[in-house]
Amino acid sequence: MMSLQCITIIFLTLAGSVYCEMTSPSTPIKVKAELGDNVTLPCRAPNSNLYGSLRIKWIKVSEDESVTEDVLLSMGLHVKTYGSFEDRVFLQGSDDNDASIIIDDVSMDDMGKYRCEIMNGVEDVMHDVILEVENGPAQGVVFPYSPHHGRYNLNFEDAVQACIDQGAVVASFDQLYEAWKDGLDWCNAGWLSDGTVQYPITKPREPCGGSSSTPGLRSYGRQNKQSRRFDVFCHASLLKGRFYWLVQPERLTYDEAVQACIDDGAEIAKVGHIFAAWKLEGYDRCDAGWLADGSVRYPISRPRKNCSPTESAVRFVSFPDKQVKSYGVYCYKE
Known part of the structure; x- marks a missing residue:
């Protein structure tokens, strides 16, 4: 590798909630984003006459730098993304020297240090960006x-x-x-x-x-x-779809509950869905229903006798035998 460079840059996104601090060449750029935003991680090749196409590789570096996670690889017209980044990471490509990437729908799991490696036939550039994710x-x-x-x-x-x-x-x-x-x-x-x-x-x-x-x-x-x-x-986070109790004439086994939601054009709800619906939307129902993890729960936002007499809560019933036909089901539709 002929040189190791960091590019000093100030970057503002259209959303206004993501920014990059001006740094010295030896310090990684820090980018901040709110949960669910789209964020740009900046990286540029040196302004020089290029010999051939840029080869751009982005990785996510763990605390143990010997363990990395591939994010994106670009060679000419061929661009490939990997793992949890597939179909939600894109090259910005504003000009021939731009190796910046855009990450859609940022999650807390996206936090960490990212490394941009650029190979252009003359010199290799390595550039670190630290992504911090916040949420109110x-x-x-x-x-x-x-x-x-x-x-x-x-x-x-x-x-x-x-x-x-x-x-x-x-x-x-x-x-x-x-x-x-x-x-x-x-x-x-x-x-x-x-x-x-x-x-x-x-x-x-x-x-x-x-x-x-x-x-x-x-x-x-x-x-x-x-x-x-x-x-x-x-x-x-706040639901992007609809959480609901599926009205059924009979109680269901777990497998029947999964299929019933599918037949209704939905999926069986997850635990995160029931908590978000209860806390953020005030969802209230005194019927115990299957969830995706095999648990049975029900959400009460208005405490009352025989449901949750003393407090608003998502009530946990149990992880019952999946063959029992004692419960209904909660579904979630995007």
């Missing part, structure tokens, strides 16, 4: 999650996937803090997006840090992401 507390809901095989069974990677599977992302510290201020009280520790493990307590009691302790977030600090296992706090 009013735009979503935080909920605790543990899978069907029980509590404290998720390492960090499992926790990230568990939230994704439920139509959500791992919550940040700020999101959990805002949820605690809004009354979230949960006595099981869960992963947050920064790799710490915490839980929110509004009503101090013996099993949850002691009855004489003060309300707040209890923290276990940073934990080993591979070996340590906890629950997770997920964050679901």
Whole structure:
């Protein structure tokens, strides 16, 4: 490699919520975006006479730089995207030297360091961009999650996937803090997006840090992401579709519930969907229904006898045998 360069640039997106700080050549550019935005990660080749087409490669670099995730590869007219970036990452291509990419519908999982590598036949350029993703507390809901095989069974990677599977992302510290201020009280520790493990307590009691302790977030600090296992706090955003109870003449097994939603042109709802509908849309129904993870829950925004007499909540029933025909189903349609 003949040279290592960083380009000093100020970049503003049309959305106005994403910006890039002016940096020195030795410092990665920092780009900030709000959850769900489209964001541009800037990168340019040196202004020079090019010999042949640019070869552009973008990767996402993990904390261990020996482990990377391919994002995009461009060679002439051929452009390929990979993994979770497929069909939502594009070259900006404003001119012949522009190697910037646009990421659609940014999620918390997109946060991290990205590396742009440009090879033009004369010199190779390597350029780092750090993407930070933010989200206001009013735009979503935080909920605790543990899978069907029980509590404290998720390492960090499992926790990230568990939230994704439920139509959500791992919550940040700020999101959990805002949820605690809004009354979230949960006595099981869960992963947050920064790799710490915490839980929110509004009503101090013996099993949850002691009855004489003060309300707040209890923290276990940073934990080993591979070996340590906890629950997770997920964050679901405002729904882009419709969450609803599917009216059926009979109760359904899990497989029948999945098929019933499909027959209605929808999918079986995820846990993130029911929490977002309950918290952000005031959805209320006193009928227990299947969800995609095999759990049975129901959302109550108006507490009342025989449903949730003391508080507004998403009530968890159980992870029942999937062959039982005791429940209806909640569906979600984009």
